[in-house]
Amino acid sequence: SPRNLRVLLDMDGVLADFEGQFLKNFREKYPQDPFVPLEDRSGFYVTKQYYALGQDIGTKAFGIYEEKGFFLSLQPIEGAIEAAREMADMEGVDVYICTSPIKKYTHCVVEKYQWLDKHLGKEWMERMILTRDKTVINGDLLIDDKPNITGGMSPPQWQHVLFTSWHNRDVTLQGGQVRLDGWLPHSGWRDILERKRQE
Ligand code: T3P
Secondary structure: OOOOEEEEEOOEOOOEOHHHHHHHHHHHHOOOOOOOOHHHOOOOOHHHHHHOOOHHHHHHHHHHHHOOOHHHHOOEOOOHHHHHHHHHHOOOEEEEEEEOOOOOHHHHHHHHHHHHHHHOOHHHHHHEEEOOOHHHOOOOEEEEOOOOOOOOOOOOOOEEEEEOOHHHOOOOOOOOOEEEOOOOOOOOHHHHHHHHHOO
């Protein structure tokens, strides 16, 4: 039989709701300041859009996700945990978590492991790949909400499945990208895997 399909799952924006928690914390901490409602988000980096509201707002935005506890507190995206478990149980499919820590790594790195342990369990530690360059990681599919993923390997080995998020819903697909609109049973994630398997 052919080799297993290797699927790389991004964390923030795909399994964990970075955007929702960011906005909630920002509004709680800075109720008097302007903010960007989720439906007005554009561009991958939330801070970039907040800097456009003012230097001080951008600095405050940075502080929100650099804070201790932020990455651990993220809520799972609807259906993500169930889908990840089902995918990992599929015959002939190997699932890995492929996530980039923020540059201020102090809390982020350990909390990403804690989050995975909390929501998926100890056996998932084996699947964890932390890297700032996802292009050098081998895989058949990378499911990620960041539209332009670049790095040392061009083109990367994997096909990019752009996971829909507020910030990328109007982005035009490029190259071999395909889109996945969420993890609910009828989102079609299984079809994307099956199609890749048959290539
Ligand atoms: P992941 O690779 O799991 O998506 O940039 C480092 C991580 O923080 C990366 O995680 C993406 C996430 N992140 C956002 O999702 N939005 C942002 O605005 C920033 C700054 C980071």
